[in-house]
Structures are given as structure tokens and as C-alpha cells.
Amino acid sequence: MTFATLINTATPESATLTVLGIESSCDDTAASVVRHAPPAAPKIVSSVVWGQTELHAGFGGVVPEIAARAHAEKLDLAVEGALAQAGVTLADLDAVAVTAGPGLIGGVLSGVMLARGLAAATGLPLLGVNHLAGHALTPRLTDEIPFPYLMLLVSGGHCQFLLVKAADSFTRLGGTIDDAPGEAFDKVAKLLALPQPGGPSVEAAAQGGDSARFALPRPLLDRPGCDMSFSGLKTAVLRTRDALVAEHGGLRRQDRADLCASFQAAVADLLAGKARRALALYMDLNPAQPTLAVAGGVAANLTLRGVLQKAAHDAGAQFLAPPLALCTDNAAMIAWAGIEQIRAGKIEAQDFVARPRWPLDTKAKPLLGSGKKGAKA
Numbered sequence: 001m002t003f004a005t006l007i008n009t010a011t012p013e014s015a016t017l018t019v020l021g022i023e024s025s026c027d028d029t030a031a032s033v034v035r036h037a038p039p040a041a042p043k044i045v046s047s048v049v050w051g052q053t054e055l056h057a058g059f060g061g062v063v064p065e066i067a068a069r070a071h072a073e074k075l076d077l078a079v080e081g082a083l084a085q086a087g088v089t090l091a092d093l094d095a096v097a098v099t100a101g102p103g104l105i106g107g108v109l110s111g112v113m114l115a116r117g118l119a120a121a122t123g124l125p126l127l128g129v130n131h132l133a134g135h136a137l138t139p140r141l142t143d144e145i146p147f148p149y150l151m152l153l154v155s156g157g158h159c160q161f162l163l164v165k166a167a168d169s170f171t172r173l174g175g176t177i178d179d180a181p182g183e184a185f186d187k188v189a190k191l192l193a194l195p196q197p198g199g200p201s202v203e204a205a206a207q208g209g210d211s212a213r214f215a216l217p218r219p220l221l222d223r224p225g226c227d228m229s230f231s232g233l234k235t236a237v238l239r240t241r242d243a244l245v246a247e248h249g250g251l252r253r254q255d256r257a258d259l260c261a262s263f264q265a266a267v268a269d270l271l272a273g274k275a276r277r278a279l280a281l282y283m284d285l286n287p288a289q290p291t292l293a294v295a296g297g298v299a300a301n302l303t304l305r306g307v308l309q310k311a312a313h314d315a316g317a318q319f320l321a322p323p324l325a326l327c328t329d330n331a332a333m334i335a336w337a338g339i340e341q342i343r344a345g346k347i348e349a350q351d352f353v354a355r356p357r358w359p360l361d362t363k364a365k366p367l368l369g370s371g372k373k374g375a376k377a
């Protein structure tokens with residue numbers, strides 16, 4: 001069944017769909033082809049992800065102008081690469097799906113302009129996808145789990161608990177009011193002169209450390225609700241570091257390890273504590289196959305994964321962490337979110353604009369703060 005027929009079909013569930021996804025909202029230039037031929041599982045036929053870490057390395061964060069220029073230079077090559085890897089041409093596609101926000105607007109525009117050009121030249125339908133929906137729908141691409149499920153998005157730019165009820169229905173149960181956890185890991189690494197990105201280096205340094213040596217705060221943990229805060233924790237690490245330096249004239253290896261372990265334990269307590277609350281709200285819905293899924297680079301952290309897994313099991317839910325390459329930014333999730341949109345009959349989405357901010361849950365109150373990689377929600 002072609003997409004044109006699909007538009008007039010009341011039940012588009014069974015059509016075979018091949019969609020090109022394009023992602024450029026932050027510092028990864030990505031393109032991917034995903035095919036779904038029910039009842040077979042969806043297949044990522046190709047996925048190209050080109051990071052820009054080295055371009056921004058000297059600036060202590062992503063520089064929006066540099067990111068936008070790099071996307072504009074490389075996006076068409078990424079698309080060519082994804083089509084070649086998949087062994088398809090534009091004629092084999094049913095639609096083009098592109099991240100239309102939220103994110104750094106220059107990068108988002110680069111992707112949207114390329115996608116619009118492709119759609120205009122080929123006559124293919126164009127779908128504007130919310131980047132966060134891409135992350136949030138990934139467990140359905142990887143594991144075909146049913147709605148509703150609970151999603152914790154934890155990366156350098158995002159931190160929120162989402163109740164995913166349908167491809168276009170998300171309820172935010174809580175989120176960070178300041179830094180994202182990945183951002184906190186990166187800042188702590190910087191404070192302790194550890195390499196970037198901070199997450200893996202803090203995790204490695206924490207391995208030989210005593211997590212009970214420094215009593216760091218657990219902001220908002222004693223407050224009701226699922227909102228989180230990480231910036232006070234980072235400040236507490238700074239004060240502890242300064243006290244150690246004043247005492248010993250520098251940071252000893254063991255001090256650094258103990259401080260990393262103490263910081264990681266605090267993040268673990270915060271995420272696990274709030275996850276338990278979010279799980280309680282979610283389990284009240286009596287989901288058929290209760291699941292807590294994670295996405296985002298921070299989900300790579302084994303200590304954090306361990307406590308989240310325990311929280312899920314204690315609540316009677318399964319814990320799902322998609323492969324890391326699909327937890328971090330990629331275009332397969334955008335292609336998949338496009339397929340979900342088509343299946344849900346949301347094909348009028350062609351008339352979209354690029355948006356720096358685009359909350360998934362439009363009814364939730366805006367959260368404060370905006371991560372180094374752009375707006376959180």
C-alpha cells in the first residue's frame with residue numbers, strides 16, 4: 001500500500017512503511033532509514049550519526065552557530081549515506097520525517113530545510129517530529145512494548161519522567177527545574193579536572209571511591225512530586241573540592257575518587273527516589289505490561305541503571321534500556337516517530353514550523369532552566 005492510499009485509509013496499521021529520518025537538533029548530524037512491515041518487527045535498515053564533539057571541545061559546551069553550520073555542511077551527505085547503506089533510493093520511501101524541535105534552532109532549521117527540499121523535489125509527504133517524542137517512542141522501535149509505559153529521559157539536555165499513553169499523548173510527571181543530570185556529570189568532571197564528556201570519566205573515577213565519605217545534598221528528594229534539581233549538588237561538589245584543596249594543597253587521587261562516588265550516589269538516590277514516585281503513579285493505571293524505560297546518554301551509567309532497575313522491579317515493572325546508540329541522539333528514532341505518526345493518522349503534520357521549545361506535554365507547567373544543549377522541554 002502506498003502512502004497516498006494510506007492517507008485515505010481508516011486503518012493504516014498494516015501498511016508497509018519505509019521512512020527516512022533526519023536529526024540535527026543538537027550536536028549530532030544523523031539520518032536513518034527505518035522500515036516497518038507488520039507483523040514483522042520494525043527494522044533499522046540504516047543509521048548514520050556524525051557527532052560534533054571535537055568541533056565544540058574548546059568551548060566548554062555546544063556552540064549553536066558552529067553546530068548549525070556543521071549540520072548544514074554535512075546533512076545531505078548523511079542522508080546520502082543512510083540511503084546508500086540501506087540500499088534504497090528516494091523512490092523507495094513512503095515519507096520523510098525530520099526533527100522540528102525542540103533544540104538549537106539553527107540546527108533544527110538546517111534539517112527542516114533539507115527535508116522540505118527533499119519533499120518538494122520528490123513529492124514525498126513530510127512529517128515534523130518532536131525530538132523528545134523520538135526518544136520517548138524508542139522502546140516501541142526496539143522492543144515493541146504496548147502503551148502505556150513510563151519513560152525516564154536522562155541526558156545532557158533532558159531530564160523528565162513521561163507517561164507515554166499513545167504516540168501523540170504524553171504526560172510529564174516531573175522533570176528537572178535546573179540542570180540535566182548529564183550536564184551535572186559534565187560540570188563535576190570539569191571541577192575535578194577529569195576529561196569530557198564527564199559522565200564516563202566520573203563513573204570510572206568513582207569505581208575506587210567511597211560513596212559515603214562526603215555527605216552531599218539530595219535536593220528536592222524530601223519534597224512531594226517527581227520534579228528534580230541537580231545544580232545544588234554541583235555547587236556542593238565545588239565547595240567540597242575547594243575545602244580539600246585548602247586542606248591538602250591539591251586533590252589527591254583518593255579524594256577525587258571518593259568525591260565522584262559520593263556525587264554519583266547522590267544522583268542515584270535522586271533518580272531512584274523520584275522514579276519510585278513516578279512508578280507509583282504509573283502503576284495506578286494498571287498497565288498490561290508495566291515497563292520503566294530509559295533513554296539518554298546518562299542511562300549508560302551502571303550505578304544509575306542498577307538503582308532504576310531495582311526501583312522498577314520493586315514496583316512490579318520491567319526495566320528496559322535500549323542499546324546505547326538508540327538511547328543517545330540518532331535519526332532512527334525520528335524515522336520511527338514518523339511511522340508512529342502515520343499509523344496514528346496524524347499525517348496532517350506536514351504543515352509545521354521549526355521550534356526551539358516544544359513541550360511534549362502541553363498541559364504541564366513549563367519547567368525552569370534550559371540545558372547547555374538547548375531547551376529541556
Ligand code: KG4
Nearest residue numbers: 155156157182197198199296297298301328
Ligand atoms: O543523550 P546524550 O548522548 O546527548 C544529549 O545530551 O543530547 O547524553 C550525553 C550526556 C553527557 O552529559 C554525558 O556526560 C552523559 O550523557 N553520560 C553519562 C555517562 N555516559 C554519558 N553520564 C553518566 N554516566 C555515564 N556513564
Ligand code: ZN
Nearest residue numbers: 135155328329
Ligand atoms: Zn536528545
